Amino acid sequence: MSKYIMIIDDSPTIRVSVEMALKPLGIPVMQAENGQNALDIISQMKTKGEEIALCISDINMPVLNGIEFITEFRKNDRFTPVVVLTTEAEKDTIQKGKDAGASGWIIKPFQAEDLVNVVKRFVK
Amino acid sequence: MNDAALTEVFMNESKEIISNLESDIVTLEENRKDQEIINRIFRYFHTLKGSSGIVGFKTVYEFTHHLESLFDKVRSGDFDVDSDIIDILLESIDWIKSELFTDVDSDESAGKRHELTLRINRYTGKDAADSAKSENFMSEVGAYKGIGSGERFFRINAAFRDNIFFSGIDPLMIIEDLSTLGDVVHNNIQLKRIPDFFVLDPEQCYLTWEIIIRTACDEMKIRDVFLFVIDDNEIDIENVTDRYTDARQKSWGTEKKLGEILIEKGIINDNDLDELINLQGDKHFRLGDIIIQQGLASPRQVDEALQEQEKIKRKIEISTVRVESARLDNLINLLGEIVIGQASLHRLAEGMDEEESFVLNNALYGLDRVTREFQEQIMSIRMVPIGPTFEQFKRFVRDTARATNREIKLKIEGGDTELDKTVIERIGDPLKHMIRNSIDHGIEPADTRAAKGKPAYGTITLKAYHQEGSVYIDVIDDGSGIDAEKVRKKAVALGLLAADAEVSRDRVLSMIFQPGFSTADQVGDLSGRGVGMDVVKTNIEDLRGSVEIKTREGEGTLIRVKLPLTLAIIEGMLVSLGETILIVPLLSVIETIQVKQQDYRTVEGRGEVILVRGEYISLIRLDRLFGIEANCKEPWEGLIVIVESEGERLGIMIDDLIGQQQIVIKSIDTFITSSRSISGATILGDGKVALIIDIHGLVQEIKKY
């Protein structure tokens, strides 16, 4: 069974930079452009027996935002860690994320090293 | 992927965001209270800030931060959008564009940025010094590594809440993380808290650690390990290094008060303050900055309203997966191979006796149907709505109207009409040209309009719709229209039309698209109408489209662009020359006629021509051009297909007309030809390759002689 990290952000720049930053970890990264897109991909992956080891999710996204995504995601998956990507100006969203079931957060913009350190706290 | 690739991703993303922003801002100018647009603009700045920060465009990051703050205030209703804000926004976007996409003079650019920042700050209530400081915030935090000097001992008591597993957090991993910071000299798990094995709930957490660690790290680094759990678990970190006192503690006095006030107000909590003080390090002023940053946090109520709105939106929007268009092109090429394979199977079947072929034909029939459906599905993936292309003209119309002292409204209809992606990418320029012409030469100034009894503001309508397997785009203005008689006179004067030519009004108007039709010579309302219109027509014909013009003097003009639904399939007319079958794109065909011998002649400088309703049309002999054998040697023996490109009409001699059918274009590079007159090839049912004539290229080729 293969493991994936999923990055959910409406900004392709953020998605690509996360993928690049995590490359040294050797865990494949999947991209989704909003919460709904992520849920769709995850349910497809499930049918193939593929597992998400960690979701990294932006908060402010169209269609289905980060908080809504976590709430939906947690209905089917109680234990997989979800880290929210947020900016320093959105500290109150961290609490909302936690309330919805988030495991941690990363402040944008981030250094690749910081991101890797956070990911290492959730993925062995 | 490397940094350059990331930068490219960022550039593309910013282009898209900026184009959306421009359109939204112009709409906002008209609907200043539209909360949905305000929220969207906020998100665009927010996203642009985030991604520019990631790729290291520091100036853009800092600047969009201000714009984000401005819109945060707008969306929380702190103040209304006024024309000053609209100006700031548009100028800001111009600044971002020049900063990102052009080589800028850094002093000039910084000057403009500073000016705009000051104007923004007038709304957000920050002074310049504040903004300068907050701009420094991120870089300093980023540099913090948390390695102090000397050896320290910390005692950590960590009691995790019982439902922590449901947050996706593994306390054991946190403890492991901690252990990497130094040497664990004592580790004790409180076993008493763990219930009897036979009654415990294995999904609840009962773990409490007491750990003493010897480390070179400072307390912040230790805290950092517990960052995600410190707020809602009992985490107690105590520096137990003998007699260790933090000398800096005293100097924090005044700042601490500021922090305490904020705690009282419930804006931050104890743990936040601890973090803040740690972030502050040795420097004095930064706690204030950090708190300013936190003060910018978006108000809860508005955010919830935003979420509500997005909930409604997500019911409408469809989730998508992005695919490189090159992959789709590959699919289309592969499909072409399948079609060829099928054709050869069909041929095989023809060679069999009836009984044998019956079964194969039946199977092939099913396969044909699936292939056709497959083809339609692939094509539909390439289809994108034209709406965003239309939207991007809002700003253009606004700016051009202002510059020419006119009042113009841009109306958009049928934005959800879908076209092939390639067509969308290439239709923007011609449309812009047409709109520009409507503004410059169609729409009258307000006083002229008033005198004519028209509304003071002119209207340009962009309208897209599907009809009979084609896509139509109408560019309509309610301006002064075009005087057909003047066009005719000019066309005759330019030698484009015979003085006695009996041609329709439409044909006369189409002269506007002739190269060189427009000159500096000003003819009333006509002045400049044709500027670049030949280019427009060429661009559209390159897309296998056509363009026509309808106008009523004094009332307005309509330019109708007809485009194929897709570039990979064409409606083709099959014609024969001897044994050869050629395909003429139906879009270019005006009519098929027979000519009388007396209507054929040779004209000095033009070669062979035929006279069709008073107009001379050059004759093309494909047999000579392609070096093939034709049955009919004289124009009056066979048929003439009249085609049109770039306003030029040609008569193509053919032996016979075979029929019409949909043609899947197989890319020509698999076949050998250097002729511009051939745009591709297709495989016919009998397995024969038929070449597709490129009328546009043919016209070019003829002109060379």
Place this chain on the structure above:
Amino acid sequence: MKLEGDVSIKKVKQVYSVLKDELKSSKDVVIDMSGVVSIDAAIAQVLLSATIKAKEMGKELRLDGIPAGLNNTLALAGLVANTVQGGHE
């Protein structure tokens, strides 16, 4: 019994129920850890609690074939005898 791969909260109910049966039916419980890649706190506390229970019942619960890479984690979880050890070897 044998544990394998990433053994985590996602499998804890299963591990718990097998372990319950083992504790009730067998005399000594030996858990083959040789195929384990990682364990988390949820698994650790079940093993910890089971160890205590086994002792109470006069039985022995033993972790067998512990991979070297897992030693530090198990020590931090109080699952190997020496609970005091350095993070750096």
